[in-house]
Amino acid sequence: MQCPYCGQADSRVVDTRATGDGIRRRRECQACRKRFTTYEQISEALLIVKRDGRREPFDRHKLLQGVRIACAKRPIAMTEIERIVSQIEEHLFGLGRAEVSSNAIGQLVLEKLKELDSLAYIRFAIVYMAMEDVETLQQEIQRLLAEPK
Ligand SMILES: [Zn+2]
Incomplete structure (x- = not known):
C-alpha cells in the first residue's frame, strides 16, 4: 500500500x-x-473459516480481546499485546489468501504467547484451542512446572 x-x-x-x-x-x-x-x-x-465452517470477516478487535483475556493479570503491557496482534494481522494479510482458518490464527497467537508468557499461553490454549491439541498442552504444562522459579 x-x-x-x-x-x-x-x-x-x-x-x-x-x-x-x-x-x-x-x-x-x-x-x-x-x-x-x-x-x-x-x-x-480476509475471511475467517470457523470450526463449524461458518465464515466471518477478520476482526482485529476480536483477536485483541482474545489475547487480552489470556494475558489478564500477567505482567504484559498493552503495547506488547497490540504489537502481537499487529504482527499476526500483518502475517495473515501477507499470505494473500481469501480465507484463513480460525485454527491457523490460534496457532499464530500461541507461537507469540509462548515466547512471551507461559501462563498466558496455556490460558489461550485452553480457551481457544479447546481439545484439539491436548498432548502439546500437557507437555507445555509439564515444562512450565519443571522450570526453576
Ligand atoms: Zn510516507
Missing part, C-alpha cells in the same frame, strides 16, 4: 475496523511515519 505522502510502499497496519460494506485500515508509513486510511471492499477482505 503506497504512502500518499512520500510514495513509499512499506506501511504497517495500526488498526482495522469492519464498516458496513468493507474494511477500513489505519496504516503508518514506515518511511515518513505519517498515518493514512485505506478501504477495502468486503470481497477483498
